[in-house]
Amino acid sequence: xxxxxxxxxxxxxxxxxxxxxxxxxxxxxxxxxxxxxxxxxxxxxxxxxxxxxxxxxxxxxxxxxxxxxxxxxxxxxxxxxxxxxxxxxxxxxxxxxxxxxxxxxxxxxxxxxxxxxxxxxxxxxxxxxxxxxxxxxxxxxxxxxxxxxxxxxxxxxxxxxxxxxxxxxxxxxxxxxxxxxxxxxxxxxxxxxxxxxxxxxxxxxxxxxxxxxxxxxxxxxxxxxxxx
Amino acid sequence: xxxxxxxxxxxxxxxxxxxxxxxxxxxxxxxxxxxxxxxxxxxxxxxxxxxxxxxxxxxxxxxxxxxxxxxxxxxxxxxxxxxxxxxxxxxxxxxxxxxxxxxxxxxxxxxxxxxxxxxxxxxxxxxxxxxxxxxxxxxxxxxxxxxxxxxxxxxxxxxxxxxxxxxxxxxxxxxxxxxxxxxxxxxxxxxxxxxxxxxxxxxxxxxxxxxxxxxxxxxxxxxxxxxxxxxxxxxxxxxxxxxxxxxxxxxxxxxxxxxxxxxxxxxxxxxxxxxxxxx
Ligand SMILES: Nc1ncnc2c1ncn2[C@@H]1O[C@H](COP(=O)(O)OP(=O)(O)O)[C@@H](O)[C@H]1O
Ligand SMILES: [Mg+2]
Ligand SMILES: [Zn+2]
Numbered sequence: 001x002x003x004x005x006x007x008x009x010x011x012x013x014x015x016x017x018x019x020x021x022x023x024x025x026x027x028x029x030x031x032x033x034x035x036x037x038x039x040x041x042x043x044x045x046x047x048x049x050x051x052x053x054x055x056x057x058x059x060x061x062x063x064x065x066x067x068x069x070x071x072x073x074x075x076x077x078x079x080x081x082x083x084x085x086x087x088x089x090x091x092x093x094x095x096x097x098x099x100x101x102x103x104x105x106x107x108x109x110x111x112x113x114x115x116x117x118x119x120x121x122x123x124x125x126x127x128x129x130x131x132x133x134x135x136x137x138x139x140x141x142x143x144x145x146x147x148x149x150x151x152x153x154x155x156x157x158x159x160x161x162x163x164x165x166x167x168x169x170x171x172x173x174x175x176x177x178x179x180x181x182x183x184x185x186x187x188x189x190x191x192x193x194x195x196x197x198x199x200x201x202x203x204x205x206x207x208x209x210x211x212x213x214x215x216x217x218x219x220x221x222x223x224x225x226x227x228x
Numbered sequence: 229x230x231x232x233x234x235x236x237x238x239x240x241x242x243x244x245x246x247x248x249x250x251x252x253x254x255x256x257x258x259x260x261x262x263x264x265x266x267x268x269x270x271x272x273x274x275x276x277x278x279x280x281x282x283x284x285x286x287x288x289x290x291x292x293x294x295x296x297x298x299x300x301x302x303x304x305x306x307x308x309x310x311x312x313x314x315x316x317x318x319x320x321x322x323x324x325x326x327x328x329x330x331x332x333x334x335x336x337x338x339x340x341x342x343x344x345x346x347x348x349x350x351x352x353x354x355x356x357x358x359x360x361x362x363x364x365x366x367x368x369x370x371x372x373x374x375x376x377x378x379x380x381x382x383x384x385x386x387x388x389x390x391x392x393x394x395x396x397x398x399x400x401x402x403x404x405x406x407x408x409x410x411x412x413x414x415x416x417x418x419x420x421x422x423x424x425x426x427x428x429x430x431x432x433x434x435x436x437x438x439x440x441x442x443x444x445x446x447x448x449x450x451x452x453x454x455x456x457x458x459x460x461x462x463x464x465x466x467x468x469x470x471x472x473x474x475x476x477x478x479x480x481x482x483x484x485x486x487x488x489x490x491x492x493x494x495x496x497x498x499x500x501x502x503x504x505x506x507x
Contacts, residue, residue: 018497019504060486062493086472086486087281107468109443121450 003072004034005206006058006175011067011082013053027053031067033225037174040197040207042218045227051210052102054227055177057082058208059099060089071097074174094122098173102180104164106152112163113138113148119171137166142192157184165193169200176200178209182217194220232320234422234455235280235303240312242298245269257477257498262293271479272298275312278474278484280423282319283453287470287487289463289502294476296459300425303457304344305334316341318422339369343416347428349408352415353400359386359411360396363418370419385414389444406437410444417448424456430465442468463506467491475499 013028027050035041043051056062058069064082071081073096076088084092093099098119106115113134114121120130138148141162147155152163161184168176181197182190190213197207198220211217218224243251248267255261255271263270273295280286288296301307303314305326314326318341329337346352353362363382372378379396386393389410400408409429416424426445430438446469448454460466466473466487473490475483475498483496494500 015493016495018500056492061488063485063489063495089486090284090471107446109439110446118450124453127450 004036004070005072006208007034007068007070008032008054008058009068009070011054011057011069012065013050013057013062014065026065028057031227035175035206035208037204037206038201039222040201040209040220042214042221042224043208043210043227044212044214044218044224049227051227052179055099055179055208055210058175059093059097059177060084061099071175094119095171096173097175097177098168098171099177100165100168100179100181102183104152104160106160106163108153109151111149112143112152112155115152116163116166116170119167123171133170137170140192140196141166142189158186158189161185162189162193165196169196172200172203172205174205176205176207178207178211180211181209182211182213190216232282233279234282234317235278236313236315236323237276237278237299237303238313238315240273240276240299240302240314241310242273242302242307243269243271243310255478257480257482260478262295262478273302273309274479276481278481280455280457282422282455284472285449285456285458285470287466287473288457288459288476289461289466289473290476291502292461295479296461296476297427298479299476300344300427300457300459303423304342304425305329305338335369336371339366340371340419341422342425343418343421343423344425345409345412345416345427345429347431349400349405349412352412353408355400358397358399359391359414362400362411362415366415366418372419381418382414385417388417388448389414390440404437405433406440409433409441413441413444413448417454422455424454426456426458428460431460431462438465445469463491463502475502 009032011028011031014024014026017023031054045051053062057064058081060081067082069081070078072078073092075091113131116137117130117134120133143159143162152160165181182193185193194217201207209217245268247269248264250266251264251269254264254266276299290296302309309327315323316326317323344352354365357365360382363385364378367378382396383393386396391407391410400411403411430441458466458470470487473487474481477498483499490499491503494503
C-alpha cells in the first residue's frame with residue numbers, strides 16, 4: 001500500500017474541566033492508526049470509549065493534547081493537523097476533509113437544499129451550479145422534492161441524517177469522517193448510504209467511520225479496528 | 229488563499245483614565261476587573277491581536293464591558309488607540325498601518341472600505357434623513373457624485389436588504405426595529421466596503437426579528453463573500469455565522485479558535501463558563 005493519507009501517532013486527548021475543580025478526563029490515550037486513499041477503516045467499541053473524540057481531534061473540533069495527526073494534503077503537503085493553523089484547517093474542511101457528526105446541526109430557517117449546498121457555497125461555487133448538484137444529491141438520498149425548500153429542523157431523524165451525510169459527501173473530500181452514519185436509518189436508506197460510501201472509496205476517498213453496525217456497515221469496511 | 233488576510237491587529241490597546249503603577253496588576257481577566265480600584269482607570273482593550281482573512285466572518289464574544297466595542301471602534305478608526313497597529317491590505321497589496329492615517333485619510337478610508345452597524349439604529353443612521361438620504365450621505369462621503377447613480381444604488385441596496393423600495397423617501401422613525409437594522413445594513417454596504425463591522429446588531433430584538441437579520445447577513449456573506457467582524461455577547465448568534473471566534477474578558481482576548489472548538493472544547497475557564505451558561 002502506498003503511504004497513508006492519514007496517520008495518527010500517539011494521540012492523546014484530555015479535557016480540563018475548570019468548572020469542576022479542574023478535573024481531568026482523558027478519553028483518548030495513545031491512539032495509533034492510519035488510513036490510505038480508497039480505504040474504509042471502521043472503528044468499533046463500546047460507547048463512551050472516546051471514538052467520537054478521535055474523529056473530532058482529526059477535524060480539530062477538539063484540540064489534541066499530544067501526538068501527531070499527519071495528513072497528506074493536496075494544498076499544503078504533509079501536515080500535522082494537531083498543530084496546523086486555523087486558516088489551514090478551515091481550508092481543509094472546505095476542500096479535503098468532510099465530517100458527518102452523529103446529529104445534524106441545522107441552521108434554523110435554512111432550507112434542506114441550502115443546508116446541503118452550504119459546503120459548495122463556501123467553496124465559492126455559484127448558487128445555481130451548487131443547487132443543481134444539491135438537487136442530484138437530494139434525489140440520490142431519497143429526500144422527497146416536497147421537502148427540498150423546507151427546513152430540516154422538522155424532518156424525521158432518518159431524513160436529517162441523510163442531509164447530514166450529504167453535506168459531508170457533497171464537496172468530494174479526500175478524507176471522510178463518519179460518526180455512526182447508519183445509526184438512525186432504515187434498512188433501505190442504510191443500503192443507499194453504504195453504496196455512497198463505496199462509490200466515494202472507489203474514487204479514492206479515505207473513510208474513517210465509527211459504528212456499532214458490524215453486520216451492515218462493518219461488512220463493507222476494508223478494516224475494522226476495535227477501540228478498547 | 230491562506231495568507232489572504234485583509235486586516236491584522238497587533239497589540240492594540242486603549243485605556244481611559246490617568247493610570248497608576250498598580251493598574252495592570254489589579255485589572256484583567258484573572259482579577260475579574262477592567263477598572264483599576266486605585267486610580268479608576270478602565271483598561272478597555274489590552275494588547276489585542278487578531279487577523280481577519282478575506283471573506284470570513286470572525287466572531288467576538290464576551291460579556292458586556294469586556295472591550296468588544298472599544299476594539300471595534302478602534303478598527304473603525306473612530307477611536308484612537310494608545311498603542312498598537314491596525315494593518316490593512318487590499319487583495320494581497322502592500323499593508324498599510326491605519327493608525328498612521330490623518331483625520332482626512334481616516335474618514336475617506338472609513339467611508340469607502342468600512343461599514344458599521346450598531347445595536348442602536350440612531351448611532352448608525354441620521355434619524356432625520358430618509359433611507360435614501362442616509363445611503364446618499366455615506367456615498368457622498370465616499371466621493372460618489374452622480375445623483376442618478378446614488379439613487380439607483382440605494383434602490384438596489386433596499387432590494388438586497390429586503391426593504392420595500394417604495395419606502396426610499398421614508399424616515400427611520402417610521403420603520404420597525406428589524407427594518408431599521410436592515411436600513412443600517414443597507415447604508416453600511418453602500419460603498420461596497422471590504423469589511424463590515426457589526427456591534428450587537430440583534431441584541432434587543434425579538435427572536436424572530438433577530439433571526440431574519442441573521443438570515444440576511446448569512447445570505448450577504450454567501451453571495452458577496454464580504455468580510456465581517458461580528459460582535460455579540462451571545463454565543464448563539466456568533467455560532468450561526470462565524471467560523472472562528474475570539475473570546476474577550478476584562479479587556480483581554482482570553483481565547484481564540486475555530487467556533488466549533490470554542491463551543492465543544494473551550495480551553496479558558498471563562499470560555500468554559502460562557503459555553504456552559506449558553507447551553
Ligand atoms: N469613552 C470611555 N470612557 C471611559 N470608559 C470607557 C469609555 N468607552 C468604554 N469605556 C469602558 O471600557 C470598558 C469596555 O467597554 P466596551 O468596549 O463598551 O465593552 P463591550 O462592548 O464589550 O460591552 C467598559 O468598562 C467601559 O465602561
Ligand atoms: Mg458593546
Ligand atoms: Zn490604576
